[in-house]
Amino acid sequence: MIIKLKSDNKNFLDILHKNPNTDQGLYLKELKNGIVIGNVIAENEYHCVFLDGKNSYLPEEGNQIDFQSYCSPLLALNMVTEFFNHLYKENKVLDETMISWLEKSYDAIDTEKCTIEVPTFFIDSNWYKNGKYLLSKYIDGITLVHKIGNNFELKIEAATVREAMQKFSLVVLFTHFTNRYAVYTFIDDYFIQKHITMFTNLIGVPYFVFYLFIKRIMRSPVQFEKFKPQLEAYFDNQVQFGFTDTHQSRKEFICGKINLDESVLDFGCGELQYYKLLNKKGFTADYYAYDEVDFKHIADKIQESDRTDNLIWTQNLDELKGFEGQIILSEVIEHNSLKDAKELLIWIRDNTKFTQLFVTTPDKDFNVNYELTEEFRHDDHDFELSNAEFATLINEIFPNPKTFHGVGDCVKGVYPTSAVIIQKKVENVRL
Structure with missing residues (x-):
């Protein structure tokens, strides 16, 4: 691999701490089984080259x-x-x-543009698709040109040397942790702190990049809680982060409020992720799984592997009439037309005797944090509602007692998921 750094700054090599008058500008260091070489090409250009001895970055030992x-x-x-x-x-x-030999500070001399180029850079993830790289959408100065297969030419442009180095490090960091073909990396607190410093050094890094950093790289809730204040301080505490991603946050919210001894109907159950989580929590009552898509093979596999007999799969809506218990309707309504979504909610209201009904849907007001404008959050959504529109829809259909919630990270008072817990009807009591 070769990394090329360039800048018209007359003090470029001083900023890099590479003096061409020392060892003729040639630096060699051991790295894994190879040697990394730094070489002064000119006063405005510096190259780093890695020469491997044997298999330093080989994920598969069988590959020669x-x-x-x-x-x-x-x-x-x-x-x-x-x-x-x-x-x-x-x-x-x-x-x-201070740079001692110049008797000047970095602030005084690191004032010119800088570029970093990698002629061959490996990306094997869905972060690059349709000719676009995900981080380029959120951080300017990142250019990728496809060469062949999973190899790209990477170029970073920035206003200063340090900014170029920090952007570059963030790009290679995220690329490594999202590549399918990657060497496992141990993540300690020092590693996390170093890269948080890079984030917070840059101006205007959006919420979603921090979200990706937390979800992709932080390995434990303890580690997250330690660094959470620094991350939120970047946004003047107008953002509150959670450790889990948006999907997991919904699951934990609902499963944390489910009565483990009372039957559940999972309406639009998908691959039964709610059942899996509740099962781990000790859920023992009957669990009815309904979906228009045939996921029976997944239900059968769970029953066989977990030796459970409380999971009941059905695709017959009539069999659910008169159901008594708790109902989960999570991320379902937006996959229908608004008219069909209303009819589904009315059907549940009129044909079941739910004790608790959990409904969640994306809050479209949060989409701006994903750099979305007119697009829906996912291609298979037919509509998306603001939190206020969601509350209006629910209140029109259900006169029942209910509580509304925001689920997931909070950005300036807006959450990615709108949720409501609707309680059973309060019967009129005659005196």
Whole structure:
């Protein structure tokens, strides 16, 4: 692999801590089974090259050709860390740091544009599709040109050397952790802190990039809670993050309020993820799974592997008439026309005796945080409602006692998921 750094800054090599008058500008360091070499090409250009001895970045031991040593994002991350770790400090600290031989601070000299190029960069994930790379949508200055197969040419452009280095490190970080063909990386607190510093050094990084960082890279709730205040402070505490992703947050919200001893009807059950989570919590009552799509093979597999007899699969709506118990209607209504969604809610109201009805749907007002404008959150949605429109719809159909909730991360008071828990009807009592 080769990484090329370029800048017209006359102090470019000083900023990199690479003096061409020392060892003729050639630096060599051991990295895994190989050697990473840094070389001054000109006063405005610096190259980093990795020469592997044997299988330093080989995910599969049976593969005799370690092509990852020529294009791996983890390798790129390791290389810049070896040579330029001094640029990963907090902006304020780096601004005030003096370059002793110049008697000037970084703030005074790191003022010119910088580019970083990797001729061959490996991406094997759905973060690049339809000719677009996901992070390019949220962070400017990221360009990818497809070459062949999973190989791309990567270019980072930034206003300063440090900004280019920090953007580059974030791109290779996310690419490594989203690639299917990747070497496992141990994530300790030092690693997390270093990359949070890079995030918070950049201006205007949107919520969704932080969301991806938490969900893709943080490995434990303990680690998340430790760094959560720093992440929220970036947004002046107008964002409240949770550890789980949007889908998992919905599951935990509903399953945390389900009575484990009372029957459940999962309306639009999909692949039975709610059942799986409730089963782990000790759910013992009958669980009716209904979906228009045939997921019976999944139900059969669960019954066989878990040796459970309380899971009942049905595709016959008439069999559900008169159901008594709790009903889950999670992320279902938006997959119908608004008219059909209303009719479904009315059918549940008139044909079941639910004790609790859980309904969730995306809040379209949150979509701006995904950089969506007119598009729905998913292609198979027929409509999406704001939280206020959702409340109006529910109140029109159900006079029952109910509580509305926002589920998931909160950005300026808006949540990704609108939820309601509707209680059974209160019967009129004659005195």
